[in-house]
Amino acid sequence: MSNAEAANAPDEKTFTLSNDETGDTVKLPIVEGTYGPHCIDIRQLYGQTGHFTLDPSFTATGSCKSRITYIDGDEGILMHRGYRIEDLAAKSSFMEVCYLLLYGDLPTQDQLDEFTHNIVYHTMVHDQMNYFYRGFRRDAHPMAVMCGVVGALSAFYHDSLDIFDPKQREISAHRLIAKIPTLAAMTMKYSMGQPFMYPRNDLSYPENFLYMCFAVPAEAYEVNPVLAKAMDRILILHADHEQNASTSTVRLAGSSQANPFACIAAGIASLWGPSHGGANQAVLEMLDQIGSKEHIPEFIERAKSKDDPFKLMGFGHRVYKNHDPRAQVLKESCDEVLDLLGVDDPRLELAMELERIALEDDYFKERKLFPNVDFYSGIILKAMGFPVEMFTVLFAVSRTVGWTSQWKEMMEEPSLKIGRPRQLYTGPAERPFIPMDKRG
DSSP states (O other): OOHHHHHTOTTTSEEEEEOTTTOOEEEEEEEOOSSSOOEEOOTTHHHHHSOOOOOGGGTTOOOOOOSSEEEETTTTEEEETTEEHHHHHHHOOHHHHHHHHHHSSOOOHHHHHHHHHHHHTTOOOOTTHHHHHHTSOTTSOHHHHHHHHHHHGGGTOGGGOOTTOHHHHHHHHHHHHHHHHHHHHHHHHHHHTOOOOOOOTTSOHHHHHHHHHHOBTTBOOOOOHHHHHHHHHHHHHTSOOSSOHHHHHHHHHHHTTOOHHHHHHHHHHHHTSTTTTTHHHHHHHHHHHHOSGGGHHHHHHHHHOTTOOOOOTTBSOSSOSSOOHHHHHHHHHHHHHHHHHOOOOHHHHHHHHHHHHHHHOHHHHHTTOOBOHHHHHHHHHHHHTOOGGGHHHHHHHHHHHHHHHHHHHHHTOTTOOOOOOOOOOOSOOOOOOOOGGGOO
């Protein structure tokens, strides 16, 4: 029996729950996926028992079925549509990965050429979008600006807002992947007081983004291929990561039939949180806190202490309990970028020394607290010249294709319903209303 057939055969395997007080039992179907733990289908639980489940933060709850991304945190595995992230980062391009996430298979050359053409010719944004930026303070956080301008896209592209039309969904997906880098670059330029640089159709996706971020009208700008390769890898490695907070936010917003631009804006708002998209920024802030190489041993010992709240940011991962499969790939790019640029930055030198010491320390080795993707991406982006405040914006640029693919998959699900989590109410019991003059 195929996995799909097993998932649709609820009587094949069941899980039995018993109520100790009443002696009642209920059988719930077990649903199997391609990999990972099996799921107990609890959709009929309330109807049969009058009980809900309680799972704060949803860490033991599968919110959907998905064919896009698989993670095995214990083994350090990340796959998109069945392809290992290490292979995709080493052998493909971000455009190929975008196509894979959206459509389910790696493209042929003709398919890739057509897809790339569609993205390239959607990179410009409506000229009136320029006026939106004038309403923001120059020192506004870039993520605050992005929340506004991405949501505003729905005010300009009315011809692709019918979420039940597959063609319009596809056009919206292409527009989001194409235009969010343009908006991100405009956000960076605005904060610096520099003129916006329009996209160039002769450049690749990562080259074009670097051009829009760092070129100026006064002189020619040549994109270094090493930096373009590093940016391409950063985009690939952050493209999707299963049902994390921001992806779940996009899906929940989309379940209400909100338009895709609004859904992605909601995802950006969720990503803004320091516990989610701000991790690579936190790495740089930690390095500032450490200050210099001679202080590293002190902070290493503080990180080991259970009584000290200090943590080594960028080491270990909530999901990956073995190693972050993205980290080693990005370390190669990190070394290439630093060698190329020869950056004389004490903070970057401090990061490399911290990496060396931590990797040699038995405490970190035994607990598998290795540098993760955020550690290396923060160092690369800093070396390239991106302001620290832009790091989370860059995360949003790469994650847009994941959010869009997850939204598209959800919209294609025949059984789509609006998301409506329940709760366990623990407030006061019913009370009589007390008139104002009798309240003590």
